[in-house]
Amino acid sequence: MQFLAENTADGVTRREFRLEVGGDSVPGCLWHPQGAVGPRPLILLGHGGSQHKKAANITAAAISHAQELGYATLAIDAPGHGDRVSREQAKADQDAAREAGRRAQQGQAPPARPSRIPGAAAKAVAEWRAVLDAAQQLDVVGRHDRVGYWGVSMGTRFGVPFVAQEPRIACAIFGLFGVFPGLEDHRLAAEQIKIPLMFVFQWEDELMSRDQGLALFNAFGSTDKTMHINPGGHVGVPAHERDSWLAFWKRHLGEA
Template sequence: MRFTSQTSSDGVIEQLFTLPFTLGEIPGVLWTPDGTAGTRPLILMGHGGGQHKKAPGIVARARRFAAECGFAVAAIDAPAHGDRPRTKEHNRLIGEMRNRMQTGGDVAPVLAEFHTLLANQSVPEWRAVLDAVQELDHVGAYPVGYWGMSLGCGLGIPFIAAEPRIRAAVLGLNGAETSAEAAAQITVPVEFLVQWDDERVPRAASLALFDLFASAEKTLHANPGKHAEVPMFELDSSLRFFTRHLS
């Protein structure tokens, strides 16, 4: 794991890193509260489709997790996103999705194929990042949470199902198409966000995914509005959810 830059503002240190993995590198970012040593809960954040590790919604949440809760937070570019290379297969599926969006075709099956392709790559990458980050003196081995919406939910579900270090998850804006089998293996507490007027994820698919989680404690929060219009008070709720389950 190699740190390439470090900045500090408003009590939060932000470190960009790259982690060598198989034939390439995983680019990531780590936020930690400034001036406090020792181990702490870690939140792994999975960005949405078309976004990247420093998308505004990721940065804003990560800084609050670090500043208000004292958590460490890590985000990485998902495969084919941000600074990651795209394969021919990535480009073919992205082109097909764009084409169907423009012509009013059915995007869902192509999106499901894309998510499945990325998840096969993403799960071992997240495990490698978690191994590396937990070895850092200012993070350490402590209970871990996962936060991911949309693509970050789709890639997070098989990761959470496979990774016992994850103890709680905030997920949402995704349906049951791609990750049904893994969802049914998740037993940790889940807070699941649904946008009631989501133009990308059918309401029934969201409710079906919530149904699948095997968690004894799972709570669904639905709010009016489109895919990208999650209200900011849900961030307050996420903060409290992780504090309750990781601290």
């Protein structure tokens, strides 16, 4: 884990890093309270499709974890995202995502799109495990299982197989995803997950049906799981859910 840059604002330090995983250089960010010393709960944030490790919602969540809970937070660019692609490619992907959403909303196209990166989910899982290993060597994180995973949409697509395989994850927040034809492995991974879960879903999500979302919630093997349904489309999760997420972390990972 090679640290490249560091920046502190509003009591929160953000450290940018690169980690070599399987021949790839994975770019990531670690946030923690300014001057933090010693182990503390860690949240892993899996960004959405066409987004990146410093997208507005990722950065805002990381800052609130540090400021309000004293936690550390990690985010990495998923395969084919952020600093791992050219600006032109990133721009083209964002345009394609918007267009796919628009067409799905008008019923003109099936919502599911194949990933541009073959084997992206398996790659993402391996990268998360390697980044977690490396981060736990740091004094400010520490080796423990007070680790939570958050990721909606593509963050659930990649997060479910990761969390199913990673015993250090104590609790997770997923959402904006469902059971899809051709993603049978994803549903099977969901069944393997037994930790406390929150699942957030948008009732008018243009990319998936209500039944698909409910089916994924039903599939999770956890007995402690809660689903929050709100009106609106895929990118319209209401701001008050951020408070639910903070309360969820505090309930399951405790004080820093």
